Amino acid sequence: xxxxxxxxxxxxxxxxxxxxxxxxxxxxxxxxxxxxxxxxxxxxxxxxxxxxxxxxxxxxxxxxxxxxxxxxxxxxxxxxxxxxxxxxxxxxxxxxxxxxxxxxxxxxxxxxxxxxxxxxxxxxxxxxxxxxxxx
Numbered sequence: 001x002x003x004x005x006x007x008x009x010x011x012x013x014x015x016x017x018x019x020x021x022x023x024x025x026x027x028x029x030x031x032x033x034x035x036x037x038x039x040x041x042x043x044x045x046x047x048x049x050x051x052x053x054x055x056x057x058x059x060x061x062x063x064x065x066x067x068x069x070x071x072x073x074x075x076x077x078x079x080x081x082x083x084x085x086x087x088x089x090x091x092x093x094x095x096x097x098x099x100x101x102x103x104x105x106x107x108x109x110x111x112x113x114x115x116x117x118x119x120x121x122x123x124x125x126x127x128x129x130x131x132x133x134x135x
Contacts, residue, residue, distance in 0.1 A: 014075035017052040017107040019044060019099075024059035026066040035067065035091045043093070044069075047100040052107070061131075062124050067091055069099060073108035082109015087120040095120060 021041055022028065028037040045054045052074075062068050065088025073082030085108050090096060098114050105111045113121075 015053075017074045017077065017103050018072040019048060019052050019054045019103065020057050020060070020070040020072070021054065022060040022062070022066070022068040022070075023056050026063040027059070027068050032066050032091060037067070040067070040090075040093070040096055043096055044100060047097075048103055051104050060124070061128050062086070062088060062122075065089055065122055071099065071103060071107055074106070074110065077107055077109025080109040082107070084108065085113065085117075086122050086124055087117060088122045090120055 021044060023037070023041070026032065028041070041054075041056070048054055060068050060070065065086075067088075067090045069087045069090050070084055071087065072084045073080075087095075087099065090099070095117075098116055102111065102113045102117065
């Protein structure tokens with residue numbers, strides 16, 4: 001390819017929100033009874049298929065808060081000052097629905113979460129945040 005036929009590189013695409021679902025040591029296991037863990041993950045993936053990247057982590061080392069979901073902002077959310085939001089004790093379908101609605105509306109840095117999610121929000125230790133690159 002010579003200089004005349006070389007095209008300008010396309011600008012990078014904006015990253016969507018990323019949802020990390022803890023599944024390992026305690027989260028997503030029988031240690032948290034009465035929760036259909038497979039359905040929770042399936043519902044998140046279905047509801048956010050066109051909106052966010054949903055990934056599974058083996059253990060986020062916040063077992064006392066199981067089940068843990070971390071919502072990382074999109075590129076636009078990050079530009080607006082959005083930071084990752086850690087949600088713990090997400091053990092009922094209504095909480096999962098509230099989370100997916102918030103993410104579809106834009107997530108961290110784009111739109112405020114529904115007030116009910118304040119009950120689930122927590123701050124992990126600095127060590128954990130550092131290891132995950134969230135600090």
